[in-house]
Amino acid sequence: MPKKPGHTPRRVLLTFLMNAALIVGIAAIGCARAKPMPTLQSNTETPDAPPAHPIEGDDEMSAADSNAEPIRTEYNELTPAEARVIVDKGTERAFVGEYTDLKDPGTFVCRRCNTPLYHSADKFESHCGWPSFDDEIPGAVRRIRDIDGSRTEIVCKNCDGHLGHVFLGERMTNKNTRHCVNSLSMKFYAEGKTLPAVIKPKPE
Numbered sequence: 001m002p003k004k005p006g007h008t009p010r011r012v013l014l015t016f017l018m019n020a021a022l023i024v025g026i027a028a029i030g031c032a033r034a035k036p037m038p039t040l041q042s043n044t045e046t047p048d049a050p051p052a053h054p055i056e057g058d059d060e061m062s063a064a065d066s067n068a069e070p071i072r073t074e075y076n077e078l079t080p081a082e083a084r085v086i087v088d089k090g091t092e093r094a095f096v097g098e099y100t101d102l103k104d105p106g107t108f109v110c111r112r113c114n115t116p117l118y119h120s121a122d123k124f125e126s127h128c129g130w131p132s133f134d135d136e137i138p139g140a141v142r143r144i145r146d147i148d149g150s151r152t153e154i155v156c157k158n159c160d161g162h163l164g165h166v167f168l169g170e171r172m173t174n175k176n177t178r179h180c181v182n183s184l185s186m187k188f189y190a191e192g193k194t195l196p197a198v199i200k201p202k203p204e
């Protein structure tokens with residue numbers, strides 16, 4: 001039986017229209033909600049702000065780096081034999097030092113702090129068994145008279161590392177001076193080689 005066959009299409013149409021209205025409404029709401037999007041875009045304008053933080057972060061990194069720098073001002077690590085001479089003021093055995101007979105042109109630096117101490121041009125053959133120089137690089141060496149006055153100790157002026165002793169009046173060279181230096185207190189850099197940076201003592 002065609003019982004109100006027309007009703008169904010109408011209801012369908014009505015339902016369709018209502019749904020359509022709903023969809024339009026939702027779409028409208030969606031658009032309304034979409035409008036704030038520019039504020040999201042305005043957030044994308046703030047990328048200027050976020051970079052400021054990474055830059056601060058970089059500052060922190062560089063601060064950390066600068067904090068790490070003092071580690072590099074630690075003196076060169078010494079072997080027990082070097083420490084016995086440089087720190088404990090010991091003396092290496094005669095005629096065994098690696099620089100006793102070295103005649104190559106170059107510079108001798110402090111093994112502990114890299115301060116240039118002696119030029120090979122001032123090295124001479126003393127036959128005493130230790131490297132001998134009749135002059136130091138100006139300002140590099142400090143003299144300390146022994147308590148009994150018999151000898152004068154020489155130390156690196158920068159780090160106070162023990163070098164050896166200085167003797168005057170032996171008439172071995174025209175300068176009449178002999179710096180008797182332990183090979184273990186020094187490190188040799190041949191002429192033309194770049195000298196290492198001097199390591200300053202840490203502030204007390």
Ligand SMILES: [Zn+2]
Nearest residue numbers: 110113156159
């Ligand atoms: Zn030194």
